Amino acid sequence: MVSRPPKGSTKKRIIESAKKLFAEQGYQKTTVMDISRQAGLSEAALYDYFQGKEDLLLTIPDLWVAELIGGLEEQLFGINGAFNKLRKYLWWYLKRVEASPLDAKIVYLFLKTNANFMKTDVYANVRAFYGYLIDIFEEGKRSGEMKSELNPYIARDIFVGTMDHIVTRWLLKDRSYPLFENLEELFDLMTDAFRPLSAHS
Amino acid sequence: MVSRPPKGSTKKRIIESAKKLFAEQGYQKTTVMDISRQAGLSEAALYDYFQGKEDLLLTIPDLWVAELIGGLEEQLFGINGAFNKLRKYLWWYLKRVEASPLDAKIVYLFLKTNANFMKTDVYANVRAFYGYLIDIFEEGKRSGEMKSELNPYIARDIFVGTMDHIVTRWLLKDRSYPLFENLEELFDLMTDAFRPLSAHS
């Protein structure tokens, strides 16, 4: 063997290759040979690192989602007020999506529809991430920033549903326009109904 | 040949079999043999009716979506007021989803992520269906029911995003709870911000 790649880099190379190809061509149309060629390996070698093609798909966003949830507390730290936290939450999430669109595409387009997704760490992390919203709504109700009758679970459905919709469309349209377009207006319209009756912006 | 099935029924039988199997096991894990066996045919005979497995997937929801958009005008006919129309729109859509969960599952989980989806009639119909909302928001603004600064496209994003989220979760959770649970409250919270400043419910 002439030269060997640095230790531990092969697994990363496989992940990067698969990520790129899945996002470009879709999961089904990408073959294991495509991935291994791109990574500079034989097909069989890939199986020393992953159990198979599906395992690879399920593993790809691990790091991205872990960082997403891990960074959330840091991002919200020191921010005062439920609406300010909500705003930061949305902006930070979209920032992460914008920074790693390939990961986002895989989570949104291929993973969420996979039958085994619900068994993965990624799913648990996504749930935890969305669960944070409940705390923010509870806090808003306690402080009086949000109306006392607000049902936090319903508010979360609206918030998450809208957020996911924005991201999904952006990804399906191949990121051909700025993700943050009109975001202020959207945020205000979406969250205005959470305020007490007398305090609409 | 002992007995032959009624004329024209074979195509329907294939569609029904595929629909059931795709919804149960997913698109990838369903084989053409599964489908043809369920329909009482050989694999090859299926290719006299469809170009292939993907064509079959793309064809399945044609009828459902056509009925969805076709029935919308009839449903909204005679209803007075933008909020009343919006409410009817949501209720009727969810009613259709509840009545044909297999079609809905295929559209939501397998079709929307398919690269060729955007080229299908189903996609055009879905767009037309969502486009209706813009008219409703314009009408609401004109009549004064909705606030004059309302951006109809942003309002649509919130409405569609939330609606899709509700449906997707219900389908992923295998329809284990009533789809219409808490819907009144959700509708009110989601649309309240569309009203003029002085008129919150």
Add this chain to the structure above:
DNA sequence: GGCAATCTCCTAATGCTATTAGGTAAGCTG
């Protein structure tokens, strides 16, 4: 240094699956 264990990668099956080739028998049409 020598040697066994381990790591990293390979070539060559294997077996499943979508799709196609080519054919047969029943009904329909003139």
Add this chain to the structure above:
DNA sequence: CAGCTTACCTAATAGCATTAGGAGATTGCC
């Protein structure tokens, strides 16, 4: 009844994920 069409079949073919089995390099231990 001869030819055509319809609806279906059996038997390839070709692509792909996955596995078997092994070769050469590297590492750890004496």
